[in-house]
Amino acid sequence: MTYFFQQALNVIQLGSIYALIAxxxxxxxxxxxxxxxxxxxxxxxxxxVCFMAAAWLGLPFVPALMLSMFAIALLGVVIERLAYKPLxxxxxxxxxxxxxxxxxxxxxxxxxxxPYPKQIPxxxxxxxxxxxxxxxxxxxxxxxxxxxxxxxxLDFIVRRTMLGMAMRAISCDRATAPLMGVPxxxxxxxxxxxxxxxxxxxxxxxxxxxxxxxxxxGVMVGWKAFISAVVGGIxxxxxxxxxxxxxxxxxxxxxxxLPSTYRDLISFALLLVxxxxxxxxxxxxxxxxxV
Amino acid sequence: MSGSLMGSAxxxxxALMLFGCASQGGGDKxxxxxxxxxxxxxxxxxxxxxxxxxxxxxxxxxxxxxxxGGRKYPIKLFIEDTTGKTEQSVSAVHRLxxxxxxxxxxxxxASRYAVPASEVAEGAKVLMITPWCTNPKATIDVKTGxxxxxxxxxxxxxxxxxxxVAKFALDNLKKKTAAVLYDVASEYNKGQAEYFKKTxxxxxxxxxxxxxxxxxxxxxxxxxxxxxxxxxxxxxxxNYYTEVPLQIQLAKRLGITAPFLGSDTWGSSDLLKLCGxxxxxxxxxxxxxxDMATTxxxxxINSYTAKYGNPPDDVAALxxxxxxxxxxxxxKAGKIDRQAVRDAMAKITDYQGxxxxxxxxxxxxxxxxxxxxxxxxxxxxxxxxxxxP
Numbered sequence: 001m002t003y004f005f006q007q008a009l010n011v012i013q014l015g016s017i018y019a020l021i022a023x024x025x026x027x028x029x030x031x032x033x034x035x036x037x038x039x040x041x042x043x044x045x046x047x048x049v050c051f052m053a054a055a056w057l058g059l060p061f062v063p064a065l066m067l068s069m070f071a072i073a074l075l076g077v078v079i080e081r082l083a084y085k086p087l088x089x090x091x092x093x094x095x096x097x098x099x100x101x102x103x104x105x106x107x108x109x110x111x112x113x114x115p116y117p118k119q120i121p122x123x124x125x126x127x128x129x130x131x132x133x134x135x136x137x138x139x140x141x142x143x144x145x146x147x148x149x150x151x152x153x154l155d156f157i158v159r160r161t162m163l164g165m166a167m168r169a170i171s172c173d174r175a176t177a178p179l180m181g182v183p184x185x186x187x188x189x190x191x192x193x194x195x196x197x198x199x200x201x202x203x204x205x206x207x208x209x210x211x212x213x214x215x216x217x218g219v220m221v222g223w224k225a226f227i228s229a230v231v232g233g234i235x236x237x238x239x240x241x242x243x244x245x246x247x248x249x250x251x252x253x254x255x256x257x258l259p260s261t262y263r264d265l266i267s268f269a270l271l272l273v274x275x276x277x278x279x280x281x282x283x284x285x286x287x288x289x290x291v
Numbered sequence: 292m293s294g295s296l297m298g299s300a301x302x303x304x305x306a307l308m309l310f311g312c313a314s315q316g317g318g319d320k321x322x323x324x325x326x327x328x329x330x331x332x333x334x335x336x337x338x339x340x341x342x343x344x345x346x347x348x349x350x351x352x353x354x355x356x357x358x359x360g361g362r363k364y365p366i367k368l369f370i371e372d373t374t375g376k377t378e379q380s381v382s383a384v385h386r387l388x389x390x391x392x393x394x395x396x397x398x399x400x401a402s403r404y405a406v407p408a409s410e411v412a413e414g415a416k417v418l419m420i421t422p423w424c425t426n427p428k429a430t431i432d433v434k435t436g437x438x439x440x441x442x443x444x445x446x447x448x449x450x451x452x453x454x455x456v457a458k459f460a461l462d463n464l465k466k467k468t469a470a471v472l473y474d475v476a477s478e479y480n481k482g483q484a485e486y487f488k489k490t491x492x493x494x495x496x497x498x499x500x501x502x503x504x505x506x507x508x509x510x511x512x513x514x515x516x517x518x519x520x521x522x523x524x525x526x527x528x529x530n531y532y533t534e535v536p537l538q539i540q541l542a543k544r545l546g547i548t549a550p551f552l553g554s555d556t557w558g559s560s561d562l563l564k565l566c567g568x569x570x571x572x573x574x575x576x577x578x579x580x581x582d583m584a585t586t587x588x589x590x591x592i593n594s595y596t597a598k599y600g601n602p603p604d605d606v607a608a609l610x611x612x613x614x615x616x617x618x619x620x621x622x623k624a625g626k627i628d629r630q631a632v633r634d635a636m637a638k639i640t641d642y643q644g645x646x647x648x649x650x651x652x653x654x655x656x657x658x659x660x661x662x663x664x665x666x667x668x669x670x671x672x673x674x675x676x677x678x679x680p
Contacts, residue, residue: 006519010510010512010513013512014512111330115329115330116334117565118565119536119564119565119566119567130546137544210509211537212533212534212536212540214332217507217509219507220507220508251510252512253513255513255514256513256517259503260502260513260514260517261475261503263504264505264508
């Protein structure tokens with residue numbers, strides 16, 4: 001039983017990180033129907049910003065997190081302006097290829113600066129409590145609590161504020177929204193900023209949980225988060241959160257019950273099977289073509 | 292008529308390109324290729340290899356060059372990068388052999404690049420010496436089970452090492468149950484894990500958990516909880532220095548208290564940087580330790596430290612030895628010819644290097660040499676014991 005609870009805790013930790021990154025994919029898709037494949041690498045840069053803040057500037061956790069979120073949000077906006085905006089009217093394939101290119105650029109740029117893996121200095125004292133054999137660390141609790149808080153904040157913004165309403169309006173009908181006075185460009189920039197900022201936060205939290213980082217770390221995690229977004233229904237905020245936890249659960253349970261080699265096989269198979277039965281994901285809505 | 296002439300001319304050129312002729316000296320220089328992991332997932336390995344190679348060549352050239360057949364030739368290096376990709380390391384071998392016309396190749400170091408590269412070198416009949424690749428498949432042809440004729444290494448091989456670590460865990464540490472966590476997609480890690488398991492079980496030990504992961508999956512939590520549940524007395528991590536610190540730190544966070552044990556992939560000074568205090572007291576098997584060094588080795592260690600600012604790790608020491616072996620082979624061969632150098636290499640019976648004495652026997656590319664057990668003490672690698680074959 002303690003074994004089960006220990007693994008369940010792993011599920012929540014991994015799931016909340018996946019969910020945070022998946023939000024970035026889903027927000028951009030929701031507003032531009034475009035998949036920002038550079039998002040996994042934004043997450044990686046977020047972890048490196050956290051490293052620089054902690055190791056070079058000696059910042060404690062909260063300022064490091066803020067700095068990383070802010071820097072990545074800015075980077076997200078710059079990428080949108082320079083790389084994606086000129087292609088907004090181009091075929092969608094061009095935008096996706098550009099996104100892949102931006103991702104590779106970020107990866108190799110980091111690689112060119114320094115190919116060496118980095119260790120994140122401990123940003124706070126880690127305490128481990130034992131509850132009847134289950135080891136719970138303060139880091140785990142912090143990661144879970146912060147991710148959940150960020151997710152609820154985002155959910156609130158999208159559903160309860162004017163900004164959120166503007167986002168939903170653009171997502172609904174990008175052609176008509178500007179006629180109603182919605183500043184499309186600005187809202188898209190803010191969406192990228194929020195999505196990327198969450199990626200930066202995820203990078204920081206990931207770096208806390210797995211304190212050795214390298215320029216390739218965003219590739220696999222990015223793909224996994226993308227699967228989470230698709231499983232949950234890409235374009236749906238709550239779907240991305242649910243998808244993240246589902247994928248975390250599938251991965252940990254596979255590794256716990258079967259030989260751990262099957263882990264990726266099963267998570268990618270899950271995506272395929274789910275897409276057969278629910279092509280729009282769990283909370284996704286089928287698109288109707290307007291004539 | 293002219294068609295067949297053309298044909299034979301092309302065939303002749305092709306043969307020249309493939310096997311070169313007797314002139315792999317580039318005239319008055321000895322051309323040597325180096326393939327190192329400069330970028331990619333283990334950049335510290337490539338950097339050490341390149342540094343040691345450049346130092347060795349500088350020393351040789353400063354002394355006037357290698358004496359082969361009564362004339363001294365300086366060495367010219369061609370350095371290629373594996374970029375962390377198998378296909379890149381294979382094309383690097385092609386490039387060195389066909390375009391740069393080298394007489395011998397040093398590297399690659401990691402098994403996943405060295406094994407495919409060795410196939411190309413063997414096919415082209417060019418001497419390749421890998422400093423650090425311990426996988427048996429580098430020097431053995433998998434299809435025929437016969438040893439390769441043109442591929443040598445400067446280190447011991449996996450089977451020897453896996454056996455050694457298993458025995459050390461049982462006999463010296465007196466640990467009767469063990470767990471293993473390894474990267475199933477990497478040749479080296481998989482080989483080590485399997486030889487360890489075999490020897491450990493044959494000698495009365497019990498493997499209570501045998502867990503795997505694949506590279507780029509940094510979440511080891513599920514596997515570690517499984518290992519914790521199996522409650523082993525010792526945990527063997529035959530993984531690269533970039534992953535080991537993370538694995539140990541996560542394990543400690545989950546409340547695992549059993550000591551860890553490693554293999555030669557731990558021996559990079561980057562491990563100490565990435566680990567902090569978390570690796571204190573653990574043992575691993577490797578090729579050499581800086582504090583057991585002989586007088587010959589001391590001068591290498593001093594000049595390396597003076598030039599690069601940090602003491603040489605095992606890759607650097609082995610690369611330096613590889614150049615020592617190559618020098619001896621060239622001197623013995625007496626001419627700069629691929630076949631003659633290979634034949635002389637196979638006949639080296641006594642080479643005293645930084646990493647100990649080596650001896651080769653015709654019919655095997657593996658040297659006969661001993662290994663070292665190192666303990667991490669006060670944030671440094673310190674010599675613990677010798678382990679003989």
